[in-house]
Amino acid sequence: METKSLYIHIPFCETICKYCDFCKVYYDKKQAWQYLEVLSQELRSLPVDFPINTIYIGGGTPSAFNDEQLEYLMDHLKPYSQGVKEYCIEVNPESMDLYKLKILKLGGINRLSIGVQTFQNHLLKGIDRHHSQQQVLRLIKQAQQLGFSNISIDLMYGLPQQTLTDIKEDLKIVATLNIQHISYYSLILEDHTILQYEHYQPLDSEQEYGLNVYIDDTLRNMGFYQYEISNYAKEGYESQHNLAYWHYDNYYGIGIGACSKIDHLIIENSRSITNYINHNAKNKVIEQDKEETMFNHIMMSLRLNEGLDLERFYHLYQEDATVLYQKAIHKNIDRGCLEIRNNHLMTTKKGMYLLNQVLLDFLE
Ligand code: SF4
Numbered sequence: 001m002e003t004k005s006l007y008i009h010i011p012f013c014e015t016i017c018k019y020c021d022f023c024k025v026y027y028d029k030k031q032a033w034q035y036l037e038v039l040s041q042e043l044r045s046l047p048v049d050f051p052i053n054t055i056y057i058g059g060g061t062p063s064a065f066n067d068e069q070l071e072y073l074m075d076h077l078k079p080y081s082q083g084v085k086e087y088c089i090e091v092n093p094e095s096m097d098l099y100k101l102k103i104l105k106l107g108g109i110n111r112l113s114i115g116v117q118t119f120q121n122h123l124l125k126g127i128d129r130h131h132s133q134q135q136v137l138r139l140i141k142q143a144q145q146l147g148f149s150n151i152s153i154d155l156m157y158g159l160p161q162q163t164l165t166d167i168k169e170d171l172k173i174v175a176t177l178n179i180q181h182i183s184y185y186s187l188i189l190e191d192h193t194i195l196q197y198e199h200y201q202p203l204d205s206e207q208e209y210g211l212n213v214y215i216d217d218t219l220r221n222m223g224f225y226q227y228e229i230s231n232y233a234k235e236g237y238e239s240q241h242n243l244a245y246w247h248y249d250n251y252y253g254i255g256i257g258a259c260s261k262i263d264h265l266i267i268e269n270s271r272s273i274t275n276y277i278n279h280n281a282k283n284k285v286i287e288q289d290k291e292e293t294m295f296n297h298i299m300m301s302l303r304l305n306e307g308l309d310l311e312r313f314y315h316l317y318q319e320d321a322t323v324l325y326q327k328a329i330h331k332n333i334d335r336g337c338l339e340i341r342n343n344h345l346m347t348t349k350k351g352m353y354l355l356n357q358v359l360l361d362f363l364e
Pocket of ligand 1: 012013015016017020021022024059060061092115
C-alpha cells in the first residue's frame with residue numbers, strides 16, 4: 001500500500017490545559033529551534049511516495065512557534081506540500097495573529113483546525129485555556145478574509161461547571177460562523193491530568209448520551225452531518241487526513257510521540273524531547289500479525305458512519321469479514337448495534353455509542 005499521508009507533531013505549548021494527556025512540553029525558544037532542525041532531518045529521511053495527499057501539523061500547539069519558526073517549518077515542508085489535497089495545521093487562538101495567518105497562507109495551508117473547546121469565557125478559565133471568545137471570533141474572521149475556506153473548530157462537552165445552557169450558547173455561536181467542520185469531544189478524564197488530580201467527576205454515561213444526541217440533532221439542523229463518532233462536517237469537508245487513519249491507510253508520523261503505519265508495521269517515536277533533539281530517539285517497531293491488523297482496521301472503520309468497506313477489506317487481506325467475524329456480526333446485528341448496507345459493515349447510532357462493547361465481540 002502506498003503511503004500518502006504525513007503527520008508532523010509539534011509538542012510545544014505555552015500553558016498546559018487541565019485535561020490534557022497529549023505529548024507536549026512547555027515552549028522554549030531555543031529548544032523549539034533544536035526540535036525544528038531534527039524534525040527537518042527526520043522529514044528528509046522519509047521514503048516519500050510523491051505526491052502526498054494530506055499533511056497534518058498537530059500538537060501540542062504548532063502556533064506556539066514564533067514567526068521565524070513557523071516560516072522555517074513552512075519552507076521545509078514546501079517540497080512535500082506540492083500537489084497536496086489537504087494541508088492542515090492546528091492553531092490556538094491566543095497564539096495566532098494576522099501575520100502568522102499570512103505565513104500559513106503563503107506556506108500553502110488550506111485547512112485550519114482551531115482549538116476552541118468552548119466559547120464561554122468562564123469555562124475556559126476553569127480548564128486553563130488562555131483565550132477568549134472574542135479572540136476566536138476575530139481569528140475566524142481574519143482567516144476567512146485571507147481566503148481560508150476550510151476551517152474546523154474543536155469543541156468539548158462535559159467540562160467542569162458546563163451546563164446545557166452553555167452548550168446551547170456554544171451551538172448558537174457555531175450557527176453564525178460559516179465554518180466547515182467541527183470536532184466535538186466528550187471530555188475524557190485521562191490519567192495524570194490536572195483534572196484527575198483535582199478529582200473531577202466526569203459525566204456519567206446517561207448524561208453523556210443525552211448531550212451527544214442533543215449536539216448531533218442541533219448540528220444536523222445546521223447542515224453538519226456526523227461522519228465519525230466525534231466529527232461533523234458540511235458535505236465535502238470531512239477531514240481527509242483523519243479519514244486516512246479511519247480507513248486504516250498507511251501514514252508517516254514524525255516528531256516526538258508520533259506514529260507511522262506502514263502496512264502491518266506500527267513505528268512509534270519516543271516521547272522524550274531530550275532524546276529526540278540529541279538524536280537518541282529509539283523508535284519502537286511493532287509488527288502486527290494479520291489478525292491484529294484486521295482487527296485494528298475494523299476498530300478504526302467502525303468509528304465512521306460509512307463503516308467498513310467489505311470489498312476493500314477482502315482485497316487487502318483475502319478474507320471475507322462477514323465470514324471471519326460471523327458470530328460477532330450476527331450478535332450485534334441482532335441487538336441493533338450493527339448493520340450491513342451497500343457492502344459496508346456499519347454501526348447504528350446505538351452501536352456507535354456502544355462501540356467498545358461491540359469491538360470486544362470481534363476480539364473473541
Ligand atoms: S494546548 Fe493542546 S496540547 Fe497543549 S496543553 Fe492544551 S490541550 Fe494539551
